[in-house]
Amino acid sequence: MMAKSRAIVHGAVSLVNAIANKKGATMGISLQVEAIVETEPGKGITIQSNNKTLSSRLINKTVEKILTKKELEQNKIKIILNSEIPTGYGLKSSSAISSAVALACAKIFKPGLSDQRILLAGVSASIESKVSITGAYDDACSCYFGGFNVTDNSKNQIVRSEKIPGNLLSIIFIPKNRKRGNVKNLKILSAVFYNAWKLAKNSNYWQAMIINGLATATILNSDPKIITNLLEKGAIAASISGNGPAIAAIVKKEDEQNVKKVFSSLDGKIIVSKINNKKAEVYDL
Numbered sequence: 062m063m064a065k066s067r068a069i070v071h072g073a074v075s076l077v078n079a080i081a082n083k084k085g086a087t088m089g090i091s092l093q094v095e096a097i098v099e100t101e102p103g104k105g106i107t108i109q110s111n112n113k114t115l116s117s118r119l120i121n122k123t124v125e126k127i128l129t130k131k132e133l134e135q136n137k138i139k140i141i142l143n144s145e146i147p148t149g150y151g152l153k154s155s156s157a158i159s160s161a162v163a164l165a166c167a168k169i170f171k172p173g174l175s176d177q178r179i180l181l182a183g184v185s186a187s188i189e190s191k192v193s194i195t196g197a198y199d200d201a202c203s204c205y206f207g208g209f210n211v212t213d214n215s216k217n218q219i220v221r222s223e224k225i226p227g228n229l230l231s232i233i234f235i236p237k238n239r240k241r242g243n244v245k246n247l248k249i250l251s252a253v254f255y256n257a258w259k260l261a262k263n264s265n266y267w268q269a270m271i272i273n274g275l276a277t278a279t280i281l282n283s284d285p286k287i288i289t290n291l292l293e294k295g296a297i298a299a300s301i302s303g304n305g306p307a308i309a310a311i312v313k314k315e316d317e318q319n320v321k322k323v324f325s326s327l328d329g330k331i332i333v334s335k336i337n338n339k340k341a342e343v344y345d346l
Contacts, residue, residue: 062136065099065346068165071337072146073153073203074231074302074309076211076270077258078277080244081251083215085199086261086269089207089337090231090309092145092152096161097346100169103137110142114149115158119190123159126182127166127174138166147332150235151303155192156200159183160341164205168343180205181217200303207338211261221262225336229297232320234308236329242281244304250276267298267311274300274308281305287323294319311336 072092079085106124108117120140125133140162146154163182167174180201187193193200198217202210211221247254253276261269271288278285278301287308291299295316302309312320317333324331 062169063101064169065097066165066168066343067346068096068098068161068168068341068343070094070096070157070161070164070204070341071207071339072157072334073200074233075151075273075300076209076266077261077273078247078254078303079197079199079212079214080247080304081254082258084213084255084258086209086211086258086266087153087199087203088209088225088266089203089339090233091335091337092332094142094144094146094154094157094161096158096165097141098162098165098169099139099141100136102135104134106138106140108140108142110144112142112144112148115142116155116190116192119155119159119186119192120162122186122190123162123183124166126186127163128170132170140165147235147307149239150307151301151305152233152307153197153200153204153303155187156183156197157204159186160201160205164341164343168345176205184217205341207340209261209266211258221264223264224338227336227338228313229336230312230314230317231334231336232296232310232312232317232324233302233332233334234310234324234327234329235332236306236308236327238328239306240282241305244281246280247277250280270298270300270311274298277301277305283308287327290323291320294323296320
């Protein structure tokens with residue numbers, strides 16, 4: 062079978078880290094991943110990517126979740142990935158990539174597959190390839206659907222989702238030093254993360270994000286003072302994203318420059334991304 066499809070999935074940042082309680086909250090940002098999948102008769106999976114640190118194991122596992130053994134035996138699959146999301150910083154690149162690959166493969170081989178089945182292909186591939194501890198269902202939901210998503214990862218269930226106000230920007234700081242603390246220590250503050258999650262569940266997203274930011278910074282070797290400095294300069298909320306070390310600040314356009322100044326004194330680079338409320342898209346090529 063000869064076919065070609067293209068999927069676009071966006072990135073996300075954390076509101077509440079799910080590691081402590083398997084309950085998380087995230088929001089979509091507009092940095093994107095493009096996956097082009099081409100098939101022809103033959104066998105084997107080849108991957109071309111603009112990202113050298115990408116997990117090919119994650120991509121292979123994702124393809125195996127969508128295609129049957131017979132389809133894998135009879136099709137040579139070429140995957141071309143272009144990602145704007147830096148990997149390994151907590152910006153949900155692996156959730157965006159696995160969702161984009163699953164979506165593009167489903168377009169060709171399983172056109173009627175539900176959104177939930179496509180999402181779960183990436184989630185289970187993330188666990189099996191050891192890219193994620195929880196499968197990151199919260200991350201996958203905001204990458205795939207956009208908007209705010211509050212989830213129970215133990216049940217792969219969305220508890221709340223809604224659109225993000227469109228006048229906001231996410232200013233993301235990527236530190237030069239990629240060192241992280243031990244993520245397992247996040248469980249020490251599980252009650253704090255649970256309280257933050259309950260706030261997010263009641264649409265108090267910014268309060269949840271600030272609590273998450275202070276708690277994760279304390280445990281993951283970041284300086285919590287950065288979070289308070291960002292708030293002082295006009296950020297609505299700020300947090301370490303995922304397990305870090307990236308820090309995301311949510312701002313209104315008029316506060317962009319002041320918040321950037323907080324980051325400019327640190328060693329690393331700044332990315333400004335619009336928020337994203339758009340669902341993932343897929344096309345035949």
